[in-house]
Amino acid sequence: xxxxxxxxxxxxxxxxxxxxxxxxxxxxxxxxxxxxxxxxxxxxxxxxxxxxxxxxxxxxxxxxxxxxxxxxxxxxxxxxxxxxxxxxxxxxxxxxxxxxxxxxxxxxxxxxx
Amino acid sequence: xxxxxxxxxxxxxxxxxxxxxxxxxxxxxxxxxxxxxxxxxxxxxxxxxxxxxxxxxxxxxxxxxxxxxxxxxxxxxxxxxxxxxxxxxxxxxxxxxxxxxxxxxxxxxxxxxx
Numbered sequence: 537x538x539x540x541x542x543x544x545x546x547x548x549x550x551x552x553x554x555x556x557x558x559x560x561x562x563x564x565x566x567x568x569x570x571x572x573x574x575x576x577x578x579x580x581x582x583x584x585x586x587x588x589x590x591x592x593x594x595x596x597x598x599x600x601x602x603x604x605x606x607x608x609x610x611x612x613x614x615x616x617x618x619x620x621x622x623x624x625x626x627x628x629x630x631x632x633x634x635x636x637x638x639x640x641x642x643x644x645x646x647x648x649x
Numbered sequence: 650x651x652x653x654x655x656x657x658x659x660x661x662x663x664x665x666x667x668x669x670x671x672x673x674x675x676x677x678x679x680x681x682x683x684x685x686x687x688x689x690x691x692x693x694x695x696x697x698x699x700x701x702x703x704x705x706x707x708x709x710x711x712x713x714x715x716x717x718x719x720x721x722x723x724x725x726x727x728x729x730x731x732x733x734x735x736x737x738x739x740x741x742x743x744x745x746x747x748x749x750x751x752x753x754x755x756x757x758x759x760x761x762x763x
Contacts (some may be wrong), residue, residue, distance in 0.1 A: 570748055578740060579693070580751035584714075590751060627692065633679055635742065636749065640692040 540641035554616040557644045560609055561630030569614050569638060570603055571628040579627075585611065585640065599608045604625050618648045651676040651743035655754025663762050668729055670757045672739035673721040681742035682722050683713060688735045696737075697724070703708070726759075734761045 541560040549555055561568045567583040583593040589607045596603070600619070605611040615622055625645050629638040652675040674682075675760045679684045683698035699713045699722065704711050710729075715722040726733055736758050740751040 571755045579753040581752070584750050595750070635696065637683070640685075640694070642692050648725050 540628055540630055540639055542626075542641035542644050543636065544644060545642060546645045546647075547617055548649065550649050551619055552617045553648075555573045555618045555622075555646060555648075557613040557626050557628075559611045559613070559628030559641060561611070561628070562632075562639055563609070563631035564606075565632050565636075565639075567633075567634050568605060568611050570611070570620070571627040571629065571640075573627060573643070574623075582613070589643045615646075618646075618649045622646060623648050651679060653739060653741050653752050653754040655739050655757060657721070657757060658755065659758045659760070661762055662725050662729055664731060666729055667723075668726045668733070668750055668759055670737055670739070671721060672723070672741075672754050674741040674752075675689070676741070676743050677717075677720065677740040679743050682713070683742075684713060684724050685738045685740065685753075686735045687738065687756075688750045693712050693738060696705040722724040729759075729761050731761050731763065732759075734759060 543558045565647045566587050570582040571579050572582055572625045573579045577647055582595045583603045585605045601615055603613045626642045631638045680701040684696050684714045685693035686691045686696045696712050697708050697713050699715050704715055710727045712725040736756045739754040739758045
């Protein structure tokens, strides 16, 4: 199993641009989570899906952030427009069941200039 | 929602000594407490977890204890080795309202001195 796959691994963009982060969960996992990691705030849950349905998006910082999961093997996190304070590492994680180990992807390091 | 406090933020121990990291949580409904290890530039990886129906769990040099009454749990690493150097995160799963996401502590940077 290839594990959770994320792309791109690094993204550098300018303020105001749209950014799309992508995630492929482990096959057979029915939960998908998006986390953001910064030095100041640590690891924060942004949103999670169960069977492709968004369950809790209370961690999404503002309307500039949106996430979708059109099918069981793909999810996107979009920031439009991006701002310098969005610079962080964004992790996607998946699990089989909501109460089991979450496997993290390698992360996307986002830099907004 | 859940709030997880983690101490210390940095811990330096001599190789071969033990290390203890402590966490407290706020939501008495939380029932799952994993610990993740993150090496520099890498993803968090689960090293051990404990559920609320168990008070202690051990896996070789690593153990976790849980006190539900006091709402705190701890990670114990014995006979520390250089490869134990990393940032360790505790987390709690807030089961209230069916929430499944993890709330993480701020992390502990463990440094193993040779």
